[in-house]
Amino acid sequence: MNTLQRWVSSKWFVPIVSGLLILLSFGVQYIAGGALNPVLSPKWWLDAGAHDTHGGVAFMLSDLLMIAAAVLAGYRILVSAIRALTTGFIGIDLLVSVAAIGAIIIGNFWEAAAVTFLFAIGHALEAATLNKTRSALAELVAVAPDSAVVLRDGEQVEVPAAQVRMGEIVLVKNGAKVPVDGQVVSGTGAIDEASITGESIPVEKSKSDQVYAGTVSRGGFLQVLATGIGADTTLARIIHRVEEAQDAKAKTQTFIDQFSRWYTPGVMVLALIAGLITGDVVLALTLLVIGCPGALVISIPVAIVAGIGRAARNGILIKGGEYLETSAKISAVAVDKTGTLTEGRPQLTDIVVLDAAREAGFDRTQVLRWAAAAEAGSEHPLARPIIETAQDEGVGPEGIPGEVTPVPGKGIVTDVDGTRVLIGNVPLLEQYGIERDAQAGRVANELAAEGETPMIVAVEERAVGVVAVADQIREDAAEMVKRLHEAGVEKVVMLTGDTQLVAEAIGKATGIDEIHASLLPEDKLDAVAKLQREGHTVAMVGDGVNDAPALATADIGVAMGAAGSAVAVETADIALMGDNLLKLPEAIGLAKRTVSIMRQNIAIALITVVVLLAGVFLGGVTMSIGMLVHEGSVLVVIANAMRLLRKPRSESAPQATSKRESTSVRDSVTTQ
Amino acid sequence: MSAATTTHTTLRAEGFSCPSCVTKIEKRVGKLDGVDDVKVHFASSRIEVDHDESKTSVDDIVAAVDKAGYKSAPSAF
DSSP states (O other), X not given: OXXXXXXXXXXXXXXXXXXXXXXXXXXXXXXXXXXXXXXXXXXXXXXXXXXXOOOOXXXXXXXXXXXXXXXXXXXXXXXXXXXXXXXXXXXXXXXXHHHHHHHXXXXXHHHHHHHHHHHHHHHHHHHHHHHHHTHHXXXXXXXXXOEEEEEETTEEXXXXXXXXXXXXXXXXXXXXXXXXXXXXXXXXEEEEOHHHHSOOSOXXXXXXXXXXXXXXXEEEEEEEEEEEOGGGSHHHHHHHHHHHHHHSOOHHHHHHHHHHHHHHHHHHHHXXXXXXXXXXXXXXXXXXXXXXXXXXXXXXXXXXXXXXXXXXXXXXXXXXXHHHHHXXXXXXXXXXXXXXXXXXXXXEEEEEEOHHHHHTTXXXXXXXXXXXXXXXXXXXXXXXXXXXXHHHTTOOOOSSOOEEEEXXXXXXXXXXXXXXXXXXXXXXXXXXXXXXXXXXXXXXXXXXXXXXXXXXEEETTEEEEEEEEEOOBOTTHHHHHHHHHHTTOOEEEEEOSSOHHHHHHHHHHHTOSEEEOSOOHHHXXXXXXXXXXXXXXXXXXXXXXXXXXXXXXXXXXXXXXXXXXXXXXXXXXXXXXSSOTTHHHHHHXXXXXXXXXXXXXXXXXXXXXXXXXXXXXXXXXXXXXXXXXXXXXXXXXXXXXXXXXXXXXXXXXXXXXXXXXXXXXXXXXXXX | OOGGGEEEEEEEESXXXXXXXXXXXXHHHHTSTTEEEEEEETTTTEXXXXXXXXXXXHHHHHHHHHHTTOOEEEEOO
16 A cells, blocks of 8 residues: 555656556557447537547547547646646646647647656656766765764763764764764774765775764774864765855856756747647747757756766865866966975985084084074974974084074074074075075085075075985876876966975976966966966966965865865855865866856757757647657757766776776685 | 844755745744744745744744645754
8 A cells, every 4th residue: 555655656657647547548449340449429629630640530439538538647747737837837737738738629639648748757867867867965965964973971872973062072882973063082993985075985084084974984983072063064065066156057057047047038038929829829839849948958058967966976076167168178287386296294304514514523413413403483484394403313403592593595594502503595695795605506516406495595695505305206196197188287386385396306297288386376376367368268276375366366266185274165266175186187187077067968958959940830740749759859969968976987996997906806715 | 033042043954956945934034923034045945933932833833834835844054
């Protein structure tokens, strides 16, 4: 009984029963030579002239069955049309209702049944497939955690995830979903962050690491201090962003919206005029049916919903349809060096003692000690690796750092216990009148050419050595540049505050097309503006505050590693949740595919209408054929958009490897 | 109409198949007593309602959306 009820209320019940009635009608007409098809009443309908498909002269059982099919399938359409009409909306439902009622009045019962049946079944199919295009978001909503185990008064208590209080300790066990955003306070574990970053390889988490609600523990045990709950979690922000993005209209969409506002009433007027001029009621009704703008009105939304949802599932947040359209046109990408092409964690790589200083009794340790002592009071990012190395080697700076005078663009001058120590470039030494040491400049240049940042150390009046700090180039930086080119980006440009030599070395190693070095923040903005003047659509990738002006100027601002930053999720045009460089070419590729599917969809919709229109005036296209083709075009448009949900080829490669790995694991297990 | 009594409810719905659903639902929910504002998003099939909880409950809104022909469920965010 329950199953029956569910079946009756399902969206397939009406079209299926209506379809069966149509089949039954054909059955009584043709089986046993029409013996099962008694006459019920004389003819009562209007004359359809040349279009009379009925053939018969009297009202028979088969006609009653056709009307029953039409009424069953058409009832909801009519109700919906009247509802829409009371709110002042002329919709597709109304076109279909008028056409079906008109067909019954002129005795084309088969057409009335066919049109309503096809519309109803098309509608059910549309609803089912449209939900699929939204599936990427539905998956995100589904990963939202339900319950949490919190530590209250030393006891484990299970509470709904939304009722965890800020600052409480939450326990995350193996296999459990992380219920809140928070910081690990103790324990270690592997967390699958695919729902946030799109990366399915679990990430090791230990004390003071950040974890996100909706990610899943794949082992270990973590105690997490809750810092974000419910709507204040990264997952909730992502879901919001995606929904807003899906609703944000693309430029093309606004045009189509305006178009369809006039289109539907326009079709009704056209049908009326055509009917009045030719006196052909069937022609007018057929025009109504084929004029349904169904495929046109959904052509863009389905593509955007699928494209943005697909991107979100891969850890790429795109702000909306308009940004999707702009991203598809990106021809130049500007990247900040530090933290983007490089890891952003500089290491001390070289300590060189100058020959002249060595003769005077300086050694490696002393150079390092002086350098560290000088940098002790500096806040420059390059100071940290020097100080850390000195501490590791037991010559770290102790006590209070001396007085520090930074010289912008050159280095720093300090006073260490009464000794003047300089650390910086050749111009700094010149400025302080230090005796020129030819070897110092040469060593510095050699190190710079290898992509390291050299700093000459001078004690009192003498240059004693050179220390060099280098930031590791990211493993996939070169691959990213290559894939950006493959995705149709003409120019990849590096913008950096670092020196020309360092920038060149890194540019060469990564295959960057153009480098701009020694830039101040406003210079970065100018570089982006210059690219735009050259006619490029520019995407800028950056993370630091010094990139902010350039990010704002670029056509598309891209934030990397955005999962940890609520601001980036809210403001970046494209936010890459994880720290994976290859997501950038993927985002551009996806934007291109989405926009091309939008265009294909508009083309499909318009061509269908034009061809059908021609078909009606040239003859041959009946109301039911029109509806069939029309519903077909709607489904084609949806199916086309669903292609976006499939994994692109570039992504399936690593999956294949992992599959192979798992097979080999299984093989080894079976052979044991 | 003060902000203190207004609740913001987000519903996620199923089966939006054409943009005319938007008008239908907005009118129907908007007619409910105590509903200040209703916004239906077609693409993400979301319904956002500002309402006075004492006059119209979340269940009333779900029922109204159901009458317009669509299934929906309230969502935490």
